[in-house]
Amino acid sequence: MSDEKYIFQPETKKALIIAAVLGIILVIAGILTTGSGSHGADEHQTMVNASENLLASTDHTALVAADAEGDHHGETAPWLKRLFTNLWINNVYFTGIAIIGLCFVAIQYAASAGWSAGIKRIPLAMASWLPFAAVLMIAVWFVANHDIFHWTHTSLYGADGDDILKGKQAFFFWPLTGEGGLPIFYILRMVIFFGLWYMFFIWIKKEMLAEDLNGGTKHWFKLRSLSAIFLIVFAVSSSISAWDWVMSIDPHWFSTMFGWYVFASWWVTGLAGITFGVIWLKEKGYLKIVNENHLHDLGKFVFAFSIFWAYIWFSQFLLIYYANIPEETIYFIERMKTSPYSWVFYVNLIANFLLPFLLFMTRDAKRKMAIMKLVAIIVFVGHWFDFYLMISPGVMKQQGGIGFMEIGMTLIFGAAFIFVMLTNLAKVPLVAKNHPMLEESLHHHT
Amino acid sequence: MKADKNFVLGVYEDEDILIKAIKATRSAGIKIQEVYSPFPVHGIEDALGYGRSKMPIVAFMFGFLGTVLALVMQYGMMGFDWPMIIGGKDFVALPPFIPVTFELTVLLAALGMVGTFMVINDLKPYNKPRIYDLRITDDKHVMAIDLGVNKVNKNEITKILQKSGAIEVNDKNFD
Numbered sequence: 001m002s003d004e005k006y007i008f009q010p011e012t013k014k015a016l017i018i019a020a021v022l023g024i025i026l027v028i029a030g031i032l033t034t035g036s037g038s039h040g041a042d043e044h045q046t047m048v049n050a051s052e053n054l055l056a057s058t059d060h061t062a063l064v065a066a067d068a069e070g071d072h073h074g075e076t077a078p079w080l081k082r083l084f085t086n087l088w089i090n091n092v093y094f095t096g097i098a099i100i101g102l103c104f105v106a107i108q109y110a111a112s113a114g115w116s117a118g119i120k121r122i123p124l125a126m127a128s129w130l131p132f133a134a135v136l137m138i139a140v141w142f143v144a145n146h147d148i149f150h151w152t153h154t155s156l157y158g159a160d161g162d163d164i165l166k167g168k169q170a171f172f173f174w175p176l177t178g179e180g181g182l183p184i185f186y187i188l189r190m191v192i193f194f195g196l197w198y199m200f201f202i203w204i205k206k207e208m209l210a211e212d213l214n215g216g217t218k219h220w221f222k223l224r225s226l227s228a229i230f231l232i233v234f235a236v237s238s239s240i241s242a243w244d245w246v247m248s249i250d251p252h253w254f255s256t257m258f259g260w261y262v263f264a265s266w267w268v269t270g271l272a273g274i275t276f277g278v279i280w281l282k283e284k285g286y287l288k289i290v291n292e293n294h295l296h297d298l299g300k301f302v303f304a305f306s307i308f309w310a311y312i313w314f315s316q317f318l319l320i321y322y323a324n325i326p327e328e329t330i331y332f333i334e335r336m337k338t339s340p341y342s343w344v345f346y347v348n349l350i351a352n353f354l355l356p357f358l359l360f361m362t363r364d365a366k367r368k369m370a371i372m373k374l375v376a377i378i379v380f381v382g383h384w385f386d387f388y389l390m391i392s393p394g395v396m397k398q399q400g401g402i403g404f405m406e407i408g409m410t411l412i413f414g415a416a417f418i419f420v421m422l423t424n425l426a427k428v429p430l431v432a433k434n435h436p437m438l439e440e441s442l443h444h445h446t
Numbered sequence: 447m448k449a450d451k452n453f454v455l456g457v458y459e460d461e462d463i464l465i466k467a468i469k470a471t472r473s474a475g476i477k478i479q480e481v482y483s484p485f486p487v488h489g490i491e492d493a494l495g496y497g498r499s500k501m502p503i504v505a506f507m508f509g510f511l512g513t514v515l516a517l518v519m520q521y522g523m524m525g526f527d528w529p530m531i532i533g534g535k536d537f538v539a540l541p542p543f544i545p546v547t548f549e550l551t552v553l554l555a556a557l558g559m560v561g562t563f564m565v566i567n568d569l570k571p572y573n574k575p576r577i578y579d580l581r582i583t584d585d586k587h588v589m590a591i592d593l594g595v596n597k598v599n600k601n602e603i604t605k606i607l608q609k610s611g612a613i614e615v616n617d618k619n620f621d
Contacts, residue, residue: 314544321541322533362502 003433006286008426016415016422023411027083030405034079076147078399084144085395086405090413091140092245093269093387095133096262097417100270101126102201103234105208106227109220114440115297118289121430122277124208126270127201128424129417134194137245141190148395151251154181164252172248189244193237200230208432215434238263246387249394253331257316264312265386268305268352272379275302277421279369279376286430289438292367293446299366302375303356310353334393340401344389351382384410449594451621453479455578456589456607457614461487464587467610468493471589474606479592482582501559508558509551516550517543578618590618 076084101123108116145152156162157169157178169178174185204226211219239259247258255261275298281287320328336345355378365371392400432438456471458464464487471478478494520543524530529537564570579588589612591603607615 318541318544322535324533361506363498 004286004288004430005428006281006422006426006430008422012422013419016419020412020415020419023408023413023415026404026408026411027086028408030403030408031079031083033404034082078396079405081147082396082400082405083409084140084147085392085400086409087136087140088144088148088245088395089384089387089391089406090409091133091137092391093384094129094413094417095137096266096387097270097273098127098129098133099197099234099238100266101274102130102197102204102230103238103267104270104274105204106200106230106234109204109223109227110231112224112437114437115294115444117435117437117441118287118431119274119278119294119298120208120432120435121425121428122281123270123274124205125421125425126273126277127205129420130194130198130201132416132420134198137194138187138190141187148391149248149251150394151248152183154179168251186244189240193241196233196237200226200233204230209428211434212429212432213434217436220436238266246390249391250331252327255316255320255328255331257312257319261312261316262390264305264309265352265383268302268309268379269383271298271301271305272376272383274298275372276376276380279373281430283369289431289442291444293444294441295369295372296363296366296446297444299360299372299375302372302379303360303366306353306356306360306379310349310357313349313353334397335389338393339398341389341393344385344402348382348385348389351378352386355382447594449592451619452593453578453618453620454591454593454600454603454607455614455616455618456591456610456612457579457581457616458587458589458611459585459613460611461490461587463611464589465489465493467589467607467612470610471591471606474598476591476598476603476606477595479590479595481587481589482578483587484583484585487587501562504562505555505559508562509555511558512551512554513547515554516547519550520546576620579616 104123105120105127107113108120141148150156151165151168151172156165161178166178170185172178172183172186173180176182176184204223207219207223207226211223242259242262246262247254275295278287278290278295278298282290317332320332335341356375359371359375359378360366388402388406435441456467458467461483464481464483468478468481468490472493472495481490481494483490521538525538531537532542535542578590579586582588589607591607593600593603596603604615
């Protein structure tokens with residue numbers, strides 16, 4: 001087996017830089033068109049009225065009104081708030097793709113999977129984004145916390161504050177109270193999760209590269225144990241990070257499915273990323289050892305987990321729909337029946353369930369690179385909408401929307417992500433030549 | 447000679463020899479009726495030149511039938527036959543119909559596939575199966591060649607089978 005290595009061509013670099021510059025121009029265009037006018041306030045009032053009508057018979061009304069007043073604390077301009085929202089959406093989205101890269105590698109080792117031996121370097125390279133994600137996430141949190149997270153306002157925890165948030169303050173502010181202001185427990189969790197993920201990434205990567213040099217099965221067995229431990233850590237941390245980074249944007253609302261929901265969304269996006277990466281490299285003439293049997297398995301993964309995502313989505317929706325409790329249904333009313341979001345709500349379902357389900361149903365579709373690329377792109381866009389729909393309504397209320405800024409920011413993040421991924425991919429051999437299961441992977445047949 | 451009555455059976459001991467023999471027999475222009483083996487032999491369907499199974503299409507058809515039936519059934523029941531107020535929802539509301547629709551889709555796809563499999567393989571109840579050779583359930587592979595559909599004569603077939611590594615070549619007649 002030759003030492004195949006990916007070469008990061010200057011043309012590719014140039015294309016990525018152009019994409020990023022285009023993104024910056026689009027973001028600036030978005031800022032200029034959003035402006036700093038306060039025309040959103042009227043719309044906001046209509047929405048508060050609508051919620052009051054909806055909830056007229058419950059004492060929840062007071063709470064929604066208090067919520068609305070709470071939003072007027074900061075005098076942040078709409079464009080800045082929207083910029084923060086975009087930063088947060090893309091942070092969560094691309095952090096997910098990166099950590100799923102590591103999670104995929106770990107699952108392959110923990111399950112002693114042979115078929116994937118030839119493609120593990122691609123998910124590993126995806127996880128190289130983790131340190132950048134950590135820095136960006138923590139930095140954006142410190143700049144934008146009052147705009148994105150309603151619960152960070154200390155005035156909510158005073159004597160005439162918000163009773164629901166007072167009940168949750170320990171989860172954010174421990175060992176302080178809400179009036180203390182600094183959510184130590186929350187920040188600590190963010191730092192610890194990124195720390196643990198990065199630590200396992202370095203550890204697993206080191207063993208994988210040592211295997212290239214030394215061969216033997218010693219590294220494989222060590223990787224299997226490491227992976228099993230990482231998966232336990234990730235099972236807990238992915239759930240809690242979903243509550244922290246996404247669910248706490250709507251702090252009065254909660255769903256017990258939410259950790260799974262975010263994981264399902266991350267996981268299928270990450271799988272689409274691996275699929276797209278493998279096909280892209282194959283079309284460039286790399287990865288000769290990967291044939292349509294391996295692609296078929298990746299296709300089955302994307303197909304199956306699109307259905308899994310829909311299952312989780314529907315389970316969350318049906319429970320809330322049936323129970324019909326105002327503080328729960330408000331989440332779906334904001335997304336399904338309120339103006340800038342209701343089309344995204346349906347696009348989300350079509351792009352993430354219906355299209356992958358129908359396009360990927362036959363065996364042939366999962367073995368053809370053109371269809372696989374198409375589905376991967378649909379899944380990327382669809383799950384971006386999914387995170388948009390989780391985050392934007394809670395922050396922007398009715399002032400949100402999809403325009404230049406959303407497209408531009410996604411381009412910047414995407415280009416940066418791919419740049420980091422390809423840079424790291426070029427540093428190591430593309431094929432793990434001493435992987436004990438490489439031979440099995442070569443003869444993989446589905 | 448009538449079809450499906452008179453057979454020549456090649457008996458093989460080893461599955462690698464069997465697969466080579468299947469290829470040799472087919473390239474000599476002989477149609478193989480069926481090959482019986484006590485365990486699944488990898489690559490045998492390629493050697494026999496079988497195309498892709500059409501079972502996925504059957505699964506889709508029955509699954510789609512299940513989806514349609516479930517939706518129509520619930521629409522009829524909740525909308526016309528016996529409307530009930532449940533949790534203050536509309537009589538005909540899509541979300542609560544989805545779990546039933548899902549279950550019926552899966553059920554009909556599964557039962558439809560099992561049924562189709564039994565029909566195309568002639569596995570009807572009280573069907574008395576033909577036994578070509580008792581050892582196919584134990585340790586021998588048997589290749590059955592229908593004399594009624596082959597133009598090659600019996601001696602020729604016997605010769606080819608013996609050359610391809612058959613430990614025995616037997617006749618079998620069903621009346």
